[in-house]
Amino acid sequence: MKLSQLVGQRIKEAPRDAQTASHVFMIRGGYARPVAAGIYSLLPLGRRVTAKIEAIVRQEMNRIDGQEILMPVVLPAELWEESGRAASVGPELLRFRDRNDKAMVLGMTHEEAVVHLVRTEISSYKQLPCMLYQIQTKYRDEARPRAGLIRVREFTMKDAYSFHADQADLEQYYRRAHEAYVRTFRRVGLAEVLSIQSDAGMMGGAVSHEFMALADCGEDTVFVSPDGRYQANREIAATGLKFDKDSPLPLEKVATPGRQSIEEVAAFLGVRPEAAGKAVFYLDHQDELVFAMIRGDLEVNETKLRNHLRSPQLRLADEAAIRACGAEPGYASPLALDRERVRIVVDRSIAESGNLVVGANQPDFHLRNFYCERDLPTAEVADIATARVGDPCPLTGEPLQERRGIEVGNIFQLGDKYSRPMRCTFLDRDGREQFPVMGCYGIGIGRTMASIIEQSHDQYGPIWPMAVAPFQVHICALNNRKPEVAEAADRLYAELSEAGLEVVCDDRNEKAGFMFNDADLIGAPLRLVVSPKTLAENQVEFKTRDGSGKAMLALAQVVPAMVERVREAL
RNA sequence: CGGGGCGUGGCUCAGUCUGGCAGAGCGCUGCGUUCGGGACGCAGAGGCCGGAGGUUCAAAUCCUCUCGCCCCGACCA
Numbered sequence: 066m067k068l069s070q071l072v073g074q075r076i077k078e079a080p081r082d083a084q085t086a087s088h089v090f091m092i093r094g095g096y097a098r099p100v101a102a103g104i105y106s107l108l109p110l111g112r113r114v115t116a117k118i119e120a121i122v123r124q125e126m127n128r129i130d131g132q133e134i135l136m137p138v139v140l141p142a143e144l145w146e147e148s149g150r151a152a153s154v155g156p157e158l159l160r161f162r163d164r165n166d167k168a169m170v171l172g173m174t175h176e177e178a179v180v181h182l183v184r185t186e187i188s189s190y191k192q193l194p195c196m197l198y199q200i201q202t203k204y205r206d207e208a209r210p211r212a213g214l215i216r217v218r219e220f221t222m223k224d225a226y227s228f229h230a231d232q233a234d235l236e237q238y239y240r241r242a243h244e245a246y247v248r249t250f251r252r253v254g255l256a257e258v259l260s261i262q263s264d265a266g267m268m269g270g271a272v273s274h275e276f277m278a279l280a281d282c283g284e285d286t287v288f289v290s291p292d293g294r295y296q297a298n299r300e301i302a303a304t305g306l307k308f309d310k311d312s313p314l315p316l317e318k319v320a321t322p323g324r325q326s327i328e329e330v331a332a333f334l335g336v337r338p339e340a341a342g343k344a345v346f347y348l349d350h351q352d353e354l355v356f357a358m359i360r361g362d363l364e365v366n367e368t369k370l371r372n373h374l375r376s377p378q379l380r381l382a383d384e385a386a387i388r389a390c391g392a393e394p395g396y397a398s399p400l401a402l403d404r405e406r407v408r409i410v411v412d413r414s415i416a417e418s419g420n421l422v423v424g425a426n427q428p429d430f431h432l433r434n435f436y437c438e439r440d441l442p443t444a445e446v447a448d449i450a451t452a453r454v455g456d457p458c459p460l461t462g463e464p465l466q467e468r469r470g471i472e473v474g475n476i477f478q479l480g481d482k483y484s485r486p487m488r489c490t491f492l493d494r495d496g497r498e499q500f501p502v503m504g505c506y507g508i509g510i511g512r513t514m515a516s517i518i519e520q521s522h523d524q525y526g527p528i529w530p531m532a533v534a535p536f537q538v539h540i541c542a543l544n545n546r547k548p549e550v551a552e553a554a555d556r557l558y559a560e561l562s563e564a565g566l567e568v569v570c571d572d573r574n575e576k577a578g579f580m581f582n583d584a585d586l587i588g589a590p591l592r593l594v595v596s597p598k599t600l601a602e603n604q605v606e607f608k609t610r611d612g613s614g615k616a617m618l619a620l621a622q623v624v625p626a627m628v629e630r631v632r633e634a635l
Numbered sequence: 636c637g638g639g640g641c642g643u644g645g646c647u648c649a650g651u652c653u654g655g656c657a658g659a660g661c662g663c664u665g666c667g668u669u670c671g672g673g674a675c676g677c678a679g680a681g682g683c684c685g686g687a688g689g690u691u692c693a694a695a696u697c698c699u700c701u702c703g704c705c706c707c708g709a710c711c712a
Contacts (some may be wrong), residue, residue, distance in 0.1 A: 101704090209709090211705085216711090543671060
């Protein structure tokens with residue numbers, strides 16, 4: 066490619082709204098241009114990078130026996146009615162009607178579409194397992210797109226779906242998929258990707274992992290132990306907190322006039338917040354009242370609680386709902402509740418602590434020495450606590466650290482969450498009708514590109530890994546007006562291209578600094594400078610983008626040297 | 636969806652308070668000088684000041700309503 070002909074201006078000043086490194090450089094370098102909030106066009110540079118990422122993803126999917134397909138972006142809403150997600154997914158699913166007034170949606174993920182496909186194509190256990198994948202546009206009507214290509218409304222995603230005769234087969238395949246993901250992210254040059262256990266969210270299913278590219282601008286918070294053995298999303302991170310349990314003391318009612326909050330009550334009674342129990346009331350998706358209790362210094366983790374209750378939605382209960390079960394807002398006690406009307410879940414911190422201060426179910430009074438085992442033996446016990454930085458790691462006991470990450474991929478064991486309601490079946494060896502067990506596996510292509518920049522850049526621009534660089538070699542022809550320079554650069558360009566390398570040649574008549582800055586923004590790993598000075602010695606200057614190497618090369622050595630460099634790096 | 640901010644040439648912004656010729660830098664075109672980390676001179680092109688109403692002799696500027704975009708939060712395979 067001659068740089069003079071490349072569409073996509075490099076620009077000196079980034080738009081004001083570009084905050085993160087990847088956003089700034091994708092705009093400044095001419096990789097992508099905004100069309101609307103969270104909707105971008107990719108320019109040739111950006112497309113070259115994503116095409117390389119896609120090629121790697123494709124190879125790795127094929128390697129685990131994936132078969133590439135392509136499903137439509139526009140889908141009939143009735144498929145989503147069948148699966149039940151039309152009701153459970155919110156406004157991020159873009160719904161509209163076609164000219165015949167038929168309800169349609171824009172696919173934000175393709176479980177329904179693939180099950181619809183498979184239920185007519187797969188009918189026997191002999192056809193299982195199978196995995197289908199596509200690299201396709203998705204649309205999610207995000208409430209708040211941000212950070213350039215990291216959080217967008219329209220995006221390209223590799224999504225894969227596997228079908229198995231039983232759970233054991235899924236689990237075995239899931240491990241292969243996990244390995245393929247690790248290889249994929251390593252190959253595209255993401256140095257720091259964690260695979261962490263995560264909450265399955267709207268996808269449903271039991272086991273899932275998120276692949277997090279560590280980056281300070283990431284929107285997800287990850288807890289890791291110092292040795293890296295424990296890694297979990299904040300939504301589900303556990304802690305190894307130990308609790309004290311003295312021998313039980315008799316319950317005692319004490320006056321706490323006007324004190325409602327944990328801090329006020331603890332201060333008034335001269336104890337630490339850890340010695341108190343905190344009560345929180347929720348209403349689940351069916352408006353059933355839930356009483357959650359946790360040690361005073363901890364916070365309820367609603368994701369954990371939601372999963373424990375198997376309720377897709379939770380919201381804080383209002384005062385009327387709280388009174389309905391006989392509790393006194395602000396002074397609620399786990400004792401004397403109407404157990405017919407409220408479900409009680411206590412955190413481990415309550416069950417395993419003793420002699421706590423709790424509400425007395427009466428204004429201006431609390432109880433001392435609440436002892437869960439004695440006073441509330443029938444309570445459900447669960448881990449519903451939000452992990453905090455510095456809490457002991459559940460595996461190692463060392464203090465947990467907090468990192469920020471970009472979710473570049475995820476994998477889920479779905480089970481029959483889609484195959485069952487959509488009546489996708491096969492006949493097993495005994496001629497019995499069965500629902501295939503499914504897994505699904507996603508990788509955000511644009512997000513991966515952005516994450517690579519976040520992890521690999523300097524103040525001047527991206528430092529692309531060879532595997533995904535838009536060009537491998539960048540030639541700067543300094544003082545290009547001199548015929549000997551233009552000729553030498555042209556010849557190098559032709560020879561390197563002929564040797565199979567991807568080369569961009571800056572053939573413009575620009576100042577050196579101007580050309581170098583553009584080269585930094587394009588970020589090709591290898592750079593050659595041709596100038597009257599170097600040609601006088603029959604040489605060109607060679608330099609790597611990452612600063613690791615610099616040398617003068619004789620003209621005759623350039624092609625073999627570059628071929629060798631590229632081969633080594635791939 | 637709540638809170639905050641911003642819409643003036645392709646990009647960054649000034650001008651808005653206090654109404655009176657639409658401006659600067661970068662980028663773009665031409666000519667000349669320069670030529671190893673974003674050079675300089677001269678001459679140009681490019682704008683319904685987000686949109687619609689209103690007030691006024693006169694509106695980028697004041698008023699009303701809208702639309703778009705960004706940031707924080709809520710939400711989020």
